[in-house]
Amino acid sequence: MTTILDKIMEKKREEVSLLKQAGLSYTADRTPVSFYDRVIASKTMALIAEVKRASPSKGDINIGVNPVEQASTYAENGADAVSVLTDTPFFKGTMDDLKSVKENISIPVLNKDFIMDEVQIDRAYASGGDIILLIAAALNDEEMHRLYRHSKEYGLDVLVEVHDEAEMERALKMEANIIGINNRDLRTFETSLTTTERLLRSYGKENAIFVSESGIKTQEDAIRLKEAGAKALLVGETLMRAGNVAEAVRSLKVDL
Numbered sequence: 001m002t003t004i005l006d007k008i009m010e011k012k013r014e015e016v017s018l019l020k021q022a023g024l025s026y027t028a029d030r031t032p033v034s035f036y037d038r039v040i041a042s043k044t045m046a047l048i049a050e051v052k053r054a055s056p057s058k059g060d061i062n063i064g065v066n067p068v069e070q071a072s073t074y075a076e077n078g079a080d081a082v083s084v085l086t087d088t089p090f091f092k093g094t095m096d097d098l099k100s101v102k103e104n105i106s107i108p109v110l111n112k113d114f115i116m117d118e119v120q121i122d123r124a125y126a127s128g129g130d131i132i133l134l135i136a137a138a139l140n141d142e143e144m145h146r147l148y149r150h151s152k153e154y155g156l157d158v159l160v161e162v163h164d165e166a167e168m169e170r171a172l173k174m175e176a177n178i179i180g181i182n183n184r185d186l187r188t189f190e191t192s193l194t195t196t197e198r199l200l201r202s203y204g205k206e207n208a209i210f211v212s213e214s215g216i217k218t219q220e221d222a223i224r225l226k227e228a229g230a231k232a233l234l235v236g237e238t239l240m241r242a243g244n245v246a247e248a249v250r251s252l253k254v255d256l
């Protein structure tokens with residue numbers, strides 16, 4: 001069965017090959033802002049607030065959003081990082097979104113994309129990204145290790161995303177210090193917060209920051225995930241659709 005993740009990765013392969021053909025050299029001299037250090041020092045559950053115009057599972061979510069305004073509202077109301085979707089074909093985001101957001105806020109910025117090659121990490125670093133996403137379901141161990149190491153050479157934080165026990169084992173084995181548990185199955189789109197609860201019952205004592213991702217709507221959800229052992233949340237759709245974004249951000253920041 002070809003899943004949506006397969007389709008995305010296939011399309012991404014074309015994008016990466018064009019990117020390499022273009023032969024641009026990405027140069028920058030900057031020190032990324034650490035999300036890890038911020039979470040370790042925080043007395044509240046950390047919030048990664050996402051700029052997400054559209055998605056394959058939901059279609060258009062908030063197509064008219066101004067990414068800079070949205071991200072600034074996130075930052076001003078206590079978000080600990082902003083995630084910017086930069087995939088265009090499936091999520092309608094761009095690298096320019098990431099750059100303009102970075103220019104306007106000081107909290108760390110996550111380059112949310114489907115990374116499969118070093119060149120995307122070079123570009124993320126040069127564009128102001130502070131955190132890289134590596135999706136275990138989309139990469140084998142050799143790729144994960146290689147891309148993880150490459151990110152670390154720039155001083156970038158890496159969020160390793162898992163969805164089940166086998167992927168969690170792989171993330172822990174490579175000593176990832178920030179592990180995202182995606183409540184959404186990228187193959188079927190089925191979303192349930194019990195994914196975080198189940199995985200943290202088995203692995204919650206391990207030495208990593210666990211980020212619960214996707215399908216988070218209310219303060220009750222945030223409290224439930226805190227009780228499961230998550231130290232951070234990644235929230236997109238709820239914030240993109242909120243009538244009062246500032247209030248929605250504040251309601252998701254709960255004490256640890």
Ligand SMILES: O=P(O)(O)OC[C@@H](O)[C@@H](O)c1c[nH]c2ccccc12
Binds near residue numbers: 052135213214216234
């Ligand atoms: O909009 P939600 O349900 O709050 O989800 C946010 C985020 O977790 C989701 O966008 C996401 C998690 N992992 C991903 C990997 C690729 C693209 C997107 C994602």
